[in-house]
Amino acid sequence: MVMALALVGLGLATARPAHALGKGRACMFNATEGANGLGHVGWAFRVGPADDWIYGATESASWNWQRESNYATMLATFRTTNGRGYYDHFRCKDTTNSSVTAAKNKVNQVYSRPYNVVNDNCLTRSVEIFKAYDSSFNNLGNGIGNGPNWYYDNQLIGFGGRIYL
Template sequence: MNRSTTRKHRTVLTLLAAVLSATAVPMVAPSTAEAAAGGEACIVLAPNDVDPDGRGPRAPMGHSGWAFRHGITNTWTYGATEGMTGKPQATFITTGSWGQMLHNFKTRNTGTRRYLKYRCLSTPSANVGKADLAASRSAHDGYDLFRNNCLTKSVDIFHAYSPWLNSTRHLPNPRIRGISLPPNYYYNNLLPKARWSPSRNL
């Protein structure tokens, strides 16, 4: 993709984001098994990553990772698609404690690729099995910077994790007219409106 095409897409993304109006979709009631134990989902942000015009005037688009809690335990599954190759090796998925998860994100990359902050949201249900399958699919379903990227994959995993998150009142749509919003815009502007936690530094 040449620079002029990238800038054109960036301009479209900015305009679309400015007029975004989240439309709620019907919530799906969680199953009895899911409702027995709540959970928690987190989005982790590398705000200086993915900068198509380099040192140009536009701000970086940002990059996001995801994490979900195993019910009410201290075990988390977390990961991210960190490359644009579309190959499974570009996605990391692992499991650990809350502290291990935060430490892994904080230390795994350097420079502009560093993860710096996160937001979380408690959920009334947690289907770890379905979320695990969605996470595995995210490593094998390709990559497209504007349609199937780190952010859209994160949201797909959260949809599998809890039907409650299928409502855009709780988890905003990451796309408008099929085009993904920049992770930075989504994290900074849409998640607060959906009452995700205040942003915390890693």
């Protein structure tokens, strides 16, 4: 019994954290007219190489949401959430790794915290989720003190151009 526990402990000590499913992709969705013209954002990340996405947003102090579906359903969801046209475009970045479990855990963590319009909001939470998903996002600023539209237009280092919904 002691030997078995020792072997289990050794296995845990030498196990590497999983960069779970290889290459990934993450997207930030923008609602330019949200928050009285300062903008509003949502987040999305791909689960492995398949057409499977986890996505969501902090819409307000009392409303966080997340879903999992294919790419087409994700786009349809963002097209219609808060009324057709509220989310109007998005930008994406391919990643070399995708730590899906870490990102899902971060979603649960940020959604469990009290909302704060200045430093714990739709933007800062989206950035935290991206950073948990892949370390290539560590060069992104945390979003504190930035309007979502300004951040979306100026701070998404390595993200592609706008894709309109």
